[in-house]
Amino acid sequence: MNKKPEFEEIFTHTSANDLEILHSDKCSCLFCRHTMNARDVQDWISDDRGVTAICPECGMDALVGDASGYVFDHEKLKELNLAFFGEDYMERHPEAARTYCERYRDGKISHKKANEALYIQYLALLSRLNDPYATFDLATLLEFGSEFTQPDPKTAFSYYMSACLEGDGQALTRMGVLCESGVLGNTDYRGAFECYSKAMAFGSANGLLHFADCYLKGVFVEKNPTLAYQIISNFYPDCYSRYVASTGKDPLVFAGLCYRMGVMHQMGLGVQQSTFNAMRFFLMADSAFLIQGEAFMDGEDKVVFGDCFKRINELAKVLNYTQKDPTFDVDTFAESLEVNSFGNRGGFDGSTISEIIYDKKRRELSFVINSPFPQLIVDCASMFAGFVGEPIRWIMNDVTSAKFAESNGPIAFNRVYGDGDEGFRFTMNKDGTEEVVAEIALSAPDDETHVEVKQPDDDKKGLA
Numbered sequence: 001m002n003k004k005p006e007f008e009e010i011f012t013h014t015s016a017n018d019l020e021i022l023h024s025d026k027c028s029c030l031f032c033r034h035t036m037n038a039r040d041v042q043d044w045i046s047d048d049r050g051v052t053a054i055c056p057e058c059g060m061d062a063l064v065g066d067a068s069g070y071v072f073d074h075e076k077l078k079e080l081n082l083a084f085f086g087e088d089y090m091e092r093h094p095e096a097a098r099t100y101c102e103r104y105r106d107g108k109i110s111h112k113k114a115n116e117a118l119y120i121q122y123l124a125l126l127s128r129l130n131d132p133y134a135t136f137d138l139a140t141l142l143e144f145g146s147e148f149t150q151p152d153p154k155t156a157f158s159y160y161m162s163a164c165l166e167g168d169g170q171a172l173t174r175m176g177v178l179c180e181s182g183v184l185g186n187t188d189y190r191g192a193f194e195c196y197s198k199a200m201a202f203g204s205a206n207g208l209l210h211f212a213d214c215y216l217k218g219v220f221v222e223k224n225p226t227l228a229y230q231i232i233s234n235f236y237p238d239c240y241s242r243y244v245a246s247t248g249k250d251p252l253v254f255a256g257l258c259y260r261m262g263v264m265h266q267m268g269l270g271v272q273q274s275t276f277n278a279m280r281f282f283l284m285a286d287s288a289f290l291i292q293g294e295a296f297m298d299g300e301d302k303v304v305f306g307d308c309f310k311r312i313n314e315l316a317k318v319l320n321y322t323q324k325d326p327t328f329d330v331d332t333f334a335e336s337l338e339v340n341s342f343g344n345r346g347g348f349d350g351s352t353i354s355e356i357i358y359d360k361k362r363r364e365l366s367f368v369i370n371s372p373f374p375q376l377i378v379d380c381a382s383m384f385a386g387f388v389g390e391p392i393r394w395i396m397n398d399v400t401s402a403k404f405a406e407s408n409g410p411i412a413f414n415r416v417y418g419d420g421d422e423g424f425r426f427t428m429n430k431d432g433t434e435e436v437v438a439e440i441a442l443s444a445p446d447d448e449t450h451v452e453v454k455q456p457d458d459d460k461k462g463l464a
Contacts (some may be wrong), residue, residue, distance in 0.1 A: 007083050013068040014061060016050030024065030031085050032058035033077040038065055043108055057110060058118070059103035060096070072074040090122055094129055097122035101134060104203070107295070120149065130164040136171060143174060144299040153183040169204025172196075176210055180219060193220035205253040208235055209260060214258075216269065229270030232260055244376045247387055248291045252301055255288035259308050266311065279315045280335060280378055282308050283385035316383060326388075330396045330442065334420030335378045352410035353426065353438055357394070358402045363438065365399040368392065368427035370410065399423075401441035411437050 013020060014030060024038040034057045045053040045061060053063045062085070064070055069253055073079065102117045103109045120141065139158040139159035155179050165171040176195030179188040193214050198203035199207025209232065214221055216228035236257060243254040262281035265274045289297070289305045297305060297356030316322070326332055350372035358365045369375070374387035401423075405411055411426075415434070418424035426438035 007080060010064060010070055011084060013064045015052045017053055017065065018044060018051040018068045021053040021063060021065040024067040027063045027065040028072045028077055029055040029058060030080045031060040031064050032170050033081055055368045057220055059100050059109040082419050090125055094126060097125055108279050116148040132164040135159055135162045135164055140298060157184060169199040169202040169203055169207050172199035173204050173207040173210055189220040209256050225270030229264050232257060251288040251292040255285045256304065258285035259304050275315060275318060276380060279319060279380050283314045283378060286312060287385040321381055321383050323383040326377055326382050326384040328392055328394045330420045332379040333394055335380055337416055348414045352412050354410040356404060364397055365402050366393055366395045399440060403439045405437040413437050434437040
């Protein structure tokens with residue numbers, strides 16, 4: 001449709017229009033043809049044009065406020081829409097389709113049936129243009145369905161198989177799940193195992209977890225819980241370090257890993273049964289799920305999240321634990337270090353010990369750890385797991401020896417060794433050599449054996 005000069009003038013009001021929208025009572029969108037209260041506009045973009053209002057209904061920068069002098073009825077809006085946003089507009093402007101999809105996925109466009117229909121339409125358009133992100137999002141939506149879209153696993157599978165997703169570990173993992181579940185019409189355990197194997201080879205963490213599940217459950221291979229536990233426990237230290245160092249990156253991967261380890265410890269599958277360790281892993285899984293948020297979980301994640309919560313409550317009754325704020329004592333320090341299962345925890349670069357106070361008679365030591373990023377704290381007895389951002393003052397009892405490096409200020413460290421039975425060593429890697437900067441020795445509360453407390457010379461600093 002030819003654009004009338006008046007239409008061209010109207011369209012200029014769709015950009016750099018922040019003041020007009022703020023001074024308007026009503027505004028209309030030339031793209032989705034909605035007229036709304038101008039106060040409903042909450043989203044803006046800033047670029048070389050200026051600050052532009054975003055339609056809360058469709059996510060497009062096509063709003064005109066009545067402060068511009070223009071007010072439109074339905075017919076006028078339709079005429080303007082066809083002039084600037086004809087039926088092939090998205091075909092000619094895939095970036096606009098991509099923007100709509102991103103904003104809908106992020107919840108910046110209201111989720112309702114009509115808008116989701118557009119979302120699917122634009123995802124399909126982008127998929128035809130070999131956009132891997134849109135293709136995967138469309139496949140996921142069709143696999144799990146939503147409030148407005150019925151699941152269609154067969155079509156989802158076909159999108160996962162798209163050429164633009166060839167070699168994509170996540171897509172291969174979802175194909176494996178669909179093969180294993182039987183929703184495609186028959187159960188294909190071999191196909192599932194092969195998909196998980198390929199996904200793992202392409203670096204997919206979820207592929208690795210499902211590959212381990214095959215040995216745990218006997219999917220196409222002979223059951224081997226010991227091998228299953230070995231696979232995931234070998235992956236755990238790297239996943240844990242990445243999760244902690246990034247303060248929650250890839251929370252669903254970490255949650256899925258911890259959940260599996262919790263189940264195996266609870267049931268004694270491939271590892272010695274331990275109710276305590278099971279609780280610890282379930283608490284970390286639950287914390288990671290909560291960081292992600294249920295709105296961004298797929299159907300499988302929601303099932304695991306629900307089961308994790310159920311198992312935590314069951315174990316709490318067995319262990320007589322109650323939920324409360326964490327206690328920063330020896331037990332919590334040890335539980336937060338991963339020392340029970342994996343020997344030591346690194347990732348403390350930039351961390352320091354300061355404000356050291358040691359009461360020899362009471363054998364009580366306290367100190368503050370400052371870290372450049374929030375610390376992941378686990379306190380099973382308090383049913384707590386989560387990141388704590390502020391500096392933590394740790395208070396330890398039954399300390400028989402405390403020794404810290406000479407320093408006029410905070411003591412830097414980047415690794416901790418030890419456990420809650422004997423004590424801890426803090427070390428710092430300097431030029432390839434690991435130097436011990438602090439040592440804490442512990443004894444049992446009923447241990448009456450006299451242990452001399454190490455002290456510095458009077459003219460030296462560092463030992464409180």
